[in-house]
Amino acid sequence: MTHQQRSKIPMKMSLGLLAVALPWCTACGADGERPAASQDGPLYVVSTVVSTGDTDTGYLVPVTSIEPGATFDLDNAVEVPPSLAYAKPGSSVLYTATQDDPTITRWQVDASGTPVPETDTVISFANLGISHAWPLDSSQVYSDEKAYFTDDAGGRVIAWNPRTMEITGTIPLDIESSGALVPYLSLTVRKDRVFVIVWWEEDYEQGDWSRFGDHVRVYVIDPKTDEVVETSDESRCNSLTWSFQTSDGTAYLSPMSWFAPIRSMLGSGHGVEPCGARIVPPETSFDQGYEVNLDALTGGRPTGNLFVVSDEVAFLRVWHSELVSPLESDKSNWEDVLTEEGFLWWRWALGTDTAELIPDQKPGASEVSGLLEVDGKRYLPRIASDYSQTTLDELDPAGALCPGLTGPGAIFSIVRVR
Numbered sequence: 001m002t003h004q005q006r007s008k009i010p011m012k013m014s015l016g017l018l019a020v021a022l023p024w025c026t027a028c029g030a031d032g033e034r035p036a037a038s039q040d041g042p043l044y045v046v047s048t049v050v051s052t053g054d055t056d057t058g059y060l061v062p063v064t065s066i067e068p069g070a071t072f073d074l075d076n077a078v079e080v081p082p083s084l085a086y087a088k089p090g091s092s093v094l095y096t097a098t099q100d101d102p103t104i105t106r107w108q109v110d111a112s113g114t115p116v117p118e119t120d121t122v123i124s125f126a127n128l129g130i131s132h133a134w135p136l137d138s139s140q141v142y143s144d145e146k147a148y149f150t151d152d153a154g155g156r157v158i159a160w161n162p163r164t165m166e167i168t169g170t171i172p173l174d175i176e177s178s179g180a181l182v183p184y185l186s187l188t189v190r191k192d193r194v195f196v197i198v199w200w201e202e203d204y205e206q207g208d209w210s211r212f213g214d215h216v217r218v219y220v221i222d223p224k225t226d227e228v229v230e231t232s233d234e235s236r237c238n239s240l241t242w243s244f245q246t247s248d249g250t251a252y253l254s255p256m257s258w259f260a261p262i263r264s265m266l267g268s269g270h271g272v273e274p275c276g277a278r279i280v281p282p283e284t285s286f287d288q289g290y291e292v293n294l295d296a297l298t299g300g301r302p303t304g305n306l307f308v309v310s311d312e313v314a315f316l317r318v319w320h321s322e323l324v325s326p327l328e329s330d331k332s333n334w335e336d337v338l339t340e341e342g343f344l345w346w347r348w349a350l351g352t353d354t355a356e357l358i359p360d361q362k363p364g365a366s367e368v369s370g371l372l373e374v375d376g377k378r379y380l381p382r383i384a385s386d387y388s389q390t391t392l393d394e395l396d397p398a399g400a401l402c403p404g405l406t407g408p409g410a411i412f413s414i415v416r417v418r
Contacts, residue, residue, distance in 0.1 A: 043113050043418035044374065045094060046072060047085040048409035051387045058082040058412075060096070062113040063405065066374060066392060066414065072407035078115050084136045087415040088144075089375075094417060095162065097136035102126045104133050106165060109417045123165040125158060137370070137413065139243070142189050142223045150185035150196060157187065157196060159226050169226050173198070173219050180207045188243040188251055193284055194221040197253065199239040210262050210270040210334075212238045220284045232285045237275035244308035244371065249281040252350075254294060257304030257317035257343060264302050264319075265327060265334045276306055297355040298346055306348075307371045309378045313397040316346045316355055323363045341365040347399040358399050371395070374414055379404065381411045 046061040059077035063070065083096040094107040094115055106121040125133055130151055141147045145163045150156075155175040159168045173196065175183045181200035188195050200213030216237050220230035240253040255272040262271030276292035279285065294303040298318045305317035324342040327334060341363040348355035372379045372392070379392040380401070390411040393401040405414075 042375075042416055043109070044414055044416050045085055045087070045109065045115055046405070046407065046414045047083050047096070047412040048390065048407060049082040049387075049412060050074075050409035056082045058098075059409065060085060060094075060107075060115045061407065062109070062115070063407075063414075064113075066379075066405040068402065068404055070405045072405065074408060076114065082412070084134060084413045085415055086136045086141070086413070087417050088141075089416045090418065092417050094415065095136060097133040099132050099134045102128075102130045102133055104136060104160070104165075106162070113418075121165050123160060123167065125160075125167065128158065128167070128170065129154065130158070139188050142194065146223060148187055148189070148194060148221075150187045152183065152185050155183060155185075157185075157194070157221065171221060171226055171228065173228065175217075178213060181211070181213050182207075184241075186241055186243060188245070189223075190245070190249050190251065190281065192223075192282070194223055195219070195243075195251065195279065195284075196221065197240050197243070199237075199241075201239070210266055212259075212270075212272055214238055216240050218279075218285060230284055234277065234286045236286075236291075237273050237277055239272040240275070240277060242305060242307070242370075244306070244314075246308060246311045248311075251279045252306055252308050252314065253277045253279075254306035255304045257302075257319070258338070260294075260302035260304040260317075261319040261321070261338060261342070262334075264321070265337070266331060272304070274303055297348055297353075298357075299354075303346075303355075307378065307380075307395065308350075309371075309395040310397040312350055313399075314348045314350055315358075315395050316348055317343050318346045318355075318357075320344055320363065339365060345401065356399070358401070372414055374416055379414070383410045 044063050046063055049056050049058050058080040059074055060080055061072050061077040063072045081098045083098050085094055085096045087094045092109040095104055097104045102125040104123050106118050107115045108118055110116050140149050145161050147162050148157050148159055151158055155173050157171040161168050178200050180202050182203045183198050183200055186197045196219040198217045202208050202211045215233050215235045217233050219228050222229045239255040241256040243251050243253045245251050254276050259272045274293050274295035276294050277286045278290050280287050302319040303316050307315045319342050324337050324340040343364045344361050345358045346355040347358055378395045382391045382393050387410045389408055391406040392404045394404055396402050
């Protein structure tokens with residue numbers, strides 16, 4: 001996210017419902033039979049949440065393969081609160097954070113592959129007035145001794161040390177109020193800079209959340225000093241939620257696809273601009289020569305969630321209004337229509353004029369979760385409608401979603417620990 005969880009979207013919805021019939025990719029076998037999972041591969045830890053009635057229970061599960069045909073159960077799982085997990089690839093040190101608690105816990109993976117919490121290695125942000133330390137992922141980690149996350153309510157960035165498990169500072173962003181509009185923050189780390197993107201939207205609980213501001217802002221932080229060294233506004237976009245980097249550090253940003261259909265439903269003054277943006281190193285502001293209207297790539301269809309899956313290819317989440325119920329004449333049912341199964345995936349070769357619909361899909365409902373990157377591959381959790389099971393689908397740059405690891409619950413994250 002960085003894979004950013006919106007407080008206005010229930011946790012299960014923020015994970016996403018991606019119910020599709022998947023185009024089969026070559027990695028799954030030409031005859032359609034999935035090979036058996038190898039028991040000799042590296043070790044991963046899956047963070048999954050199992051829902052029973054009104055109760056959500058989290059688990060950390062060691063698995064040896066994420067390839068097609070691989071499955072896991074909860075026999076060797078460690079029970080935790082619903083959590084996100086992060087680890088540097090190949091490291092046996094694991095970090096977890098929950099949505100309902102302002103702490104991060106550090107774990108070691110023992111010789112048997114079982115996550116074990118370290119003694120006295122919990123960092124709490126409660127004294128800063130923060131209610132949770134979620135999300136936690138690699139996009140927030142600058143080095144072994146420095147990591148960050150955003151505090152939307154406080155309009156600031158929190159810096160902490162993963163080695164010593166101590167808070168090292170807070171970075172105020174001096175975000176001005178804008179009437180009924182509430183600021184939301186998105187953070188991404190580059191090897192030389194930390195970027196915080198801010199956009200404004202009316203509060204979900206108390207306002208008309210279909211209304212957004214008229215620009216976004218980027219705050220540039222020097223990780224050596226933890227000071228804001230540059231600030232700039234961008235009027236071409238009014239919401240940028242997702243950020244993904246190619247191998248040279250170029251960050252591609254886009255709005256959440258769940259917001260994309262709103263303008264076509266309610267008209268100007270509502271929803272988000274179909275704006276794709278990028279920041280190319282060593283520059284620290286948006287590339288003014290990069291003009292991308294995401295809707296134009298898909299024939300005018302509302303488009304968001306530009307997920308970069310290689311240096312040449314991105315996947316786009318696209319709204320197909322012909323797949324859902326028509327709007328009432330007074331548009332009073334727009335929120336209900338927005339939750340229907342109207343989204344399909346398109347493939348875009350970066351820099352070209354048009355994207356292409358990925359064939360043989362069934363439409364999906366709601367927003368999808370953040371892209372998970374493991375072993376250089378990108379995966380999306382495909383969660384059953386009753387949250388009983390998840391399959392990790394690899395986004396193949398050739399233009400397919402290839403089913404991989406499957407197991408119980410709703411997968412929040414997966415990390416390699418050996």
